[in-house]
Amino acid sequence: MSSDDVSKSAEKVWGGNMSSDEEVAASRPYFIGKKENIIQTRRVLKSVGGRDVLVMYHQGDFYAIDSRCYHSGGPLQEGDIEDFDGRPCIVCPWHKYKITLDEGEGLYQAVDPSVKPLKPTWCSKGIKQRIHTVTESNGDVFLTLNDSPGAIDSDYYQTEKYRDTILKEGLKKTH
Numbered sequence: 001m002s003s004d005d006v007s008k009s010a011e012k013v014w015g016g017n018m019s020s021d022e023e024v025a026a027s028r029p030y031f032i033g034k035k036e037n038i039i040q041t042r043r044v045l046k047s048v049g050g051r052d053v054l055v056m057y058h059q060g061d062f063y064a065i066d067s068r069c070y071h072s073g074g075p076l077q078e079g080d081i082e083d084f085d086g087r088p089c090i091v092c093p094w095h096k097y098k099i100t101l102d103e104g105e106g107l108y109q110a111v112d113p114s115v116k117p118l119k120p121t122w123c124s125k126g127i128k129q130r131i132h133t134v135t136e137s138n139g140d141v142f143l144t145l146n147d148s149p150g151a152i153d154s155d156y157y158q159t160e161k162y163r164d165t166i167l168k169e170g171l172k173k174t175h
Contacts, residue, residue: 029135029142038062038141045077049145051158053132056081056101058088062134063101064143065090068157070106070128071097085122104129104152129154 030048032055038044044055045067052067054077067076074094081090082098084107089098098107106125111118130152133144156162 027144027147029144032134032141032143035136035139035141043077046143048132048143051145053143053145054090055134055141055143056090058101061088061101062136062141063088064132064134065099065101065104066130066154066158068154069094069097069099070153070157071095073157073162099129102131103127104131104154127152 030046032038032046032048033044038055039057042057046053046055053064054067055062055064057063058081065076068074069076069079069092071092072094074092074097076090076092076099078093079090080093081088081101083089084098087107088101089107090101091098099105100107104127106128107122108125109120110123111120130146132146135142135144
């Protein structure tokens with residue numbers, strides 16, 4: 001699937017033509033759970049406003065990110081959290097893609113062959129994964145969906161087409 005196809009599919013779900021009901025749903029806070037429970041479990045997978053979102057607690061901070069990896073739809077709830085270049089990232093269990101928890105950037109290591117000795121450096125692919133806002137009030141944790149315009153690569157895995165076609169076909173193959 002081309003990046004244009006991903007953008008068109010995602011745009012239908014999340015892009016510039018939201019109805020006023022969808023805009024209200026995207027901008028309102030959703031109750032996720034009790035702070036102490038989320039801290040204890042470290043991860044909570046929720047369906048919120050039509051999106052599957054992974055809420056995580058890592059080193060004193062809460063993060064929320066679309067639950068399927070932007071690359072191939074890998075289940076991020078099964079990924080490890082590691083620091084790369086001083087930034088906490090979730091590592092997709094399928095293909096080891098690294099995604100920053102705070103911005104949703106895809107990170108990779110590159111080497112400039114003209115610089116000796118060769119030294120790998122961390123580089124950004126840009127924002128690839130939609131992140132969401134987590135707030136805490138009186139021991140309760142809330143999520144507000146990111147309603148910024150324009151398609152982000154992970155939006156494709158939130159579409160009806162993906163859920164109805166790809167997920168159902170995968171279930172048929174496993175049963």
